[in-house]
Amino acid sequence: MPLGIDYRAPGLAGVDEVGRGPLAGDVVAAAVILDPAHPVPGLRDSKKLSPARREALAEQIREHALAWAIARASVAEIDTFNILQASLLAMHRAVQALDPQPEWVLVDGNRLPRWNYRSEPVVGGDDRVPAIAAASILAKVQRDRELVALDAQYPGYGFAAHKGYPTAAHLQALRALGVTPVHRRSFAPVKALLPGAPAG
Numbered sequence: 001m002p003l004g005i006d007y008r009a010p011g012l013a014g015v016d017e018v019g020r021g022p023l024a025g026d027v028v029a030a031a032v033i034l035d036p037a038h039p040v041p042g043l044r045d046s047k048k049l050s051p052a053r054r055e056a057l058a059e060q061i062r063e064h065a066l067a068w069a070i071a072r073a074s075v076a077e078i079d080t081f082n083i084l085q086a087s088l089l090a091m092h093r094a095v096q097a098l099d100p101q102p103e104w105v106l107v108d109g110n111r112l113p114r115w116n117y118r119s120e121p122v123v124g125g126d127d128r129v130p131a132i133a134a135a136s137i138l139a140k141v142q143r144d145r146e147l148v149a150l151d152a153q154y155p156g157y158g159f160a161a162h163k164g165y166p167t168a169a170h171l172q173a174l175r176a177l178g179v180t181p182v183h184r185r186s187f188a189p190v191k192a193l194l195p196g197a198p199a200g
Contacts, residue, residue, distance in 0.1 A: 010036055010066070011103030014131025015095055017087045018046070018139040022164030023174070023190050024157075024183045025147055026072040027083065029090035030138035031098050031105075034131050038064040043133040045126040046140035058141040061134045068134075069097035070142050079186040088113040094135075108132045154180050 010033075017029040034040065040060045042053070049057065062068060071093030073086035081089065092113040095105055105119035108126045112119055125132040144163055151160035157173045157180065164170070166189055174183070174193060183190045191197060 009104070011100075012131055013067075013095060013098060013102035013105045014108075014125070014129050014133070014135045015091045015105060016108040016126055016132050016136040016139055017091055018136065018143045019164070020083050020087055021166075022184075023166050023170065023187050024075070024159065024164035024180070025143065025150060026074050027078060027087050027090050028070065028072045028139045028143040028146070029087070029094040030068065030070045030135040030142070031091070031094035031102075032061060032065050032131050032134040032138065033067040033098060033100075033102055034061075034134060035064055035066045040064055040130075040134065043130045043137070045133060046136040048127070049137070051144070054137050054141050054144075057134075057137050061138055065134065067098045067100060067102075068138060069094045069099075070138055071097055075182055075184055078184050082186070083184075084111070106132055108136065150182055154182065 013031050013033045015029065015031045017027055019025060019027040042057060046054055071090050073090040078086040088111065091107060092115055095117060105117040106125060106129050107119060107121050110121050110123050112121050122129055126136040147159045147163045156177050158169050162170050171189060179190055179193055185191055185194060
């Protein structure tokens, strides 16, 4: 067990991000401090839950957690710093926004942001640590909602369906309709369609 602490201990924050793989949209992170007196049953990796179940759990997390926060790194920051650094930045912002601040931080994955929190990375943490699972659910629900909104703003790309991931339909729409302001220009399938890109 990382740091030898109880995953349900008060003051323990879980952190996760959503949106490293898509070609469009911000990367979104969440941080959650659960309340041991008000557990939320059924927490697990957000990718293993149906959209309806994620929405229901997100509502319970927001209602019962001692603290929660959602933050992001923008498309411009992703293109400036790279997706890994942007993801770490989003997670850092989410933890900084918690009130109260955590005593410990467990981060999904194998990398930690640069910060002064007592912390540990946990590979597969979104299925092992309830607070990380809660963070993954909040981040996923938030980002999915944003991609549905982008679908209305940029019709024809299918953002509501694929959430910005490089599906065949998304790549076809990119070739037919061009690159939008919400596409990540540093990602190869997008970069290849920019003016001046070498012919493939």
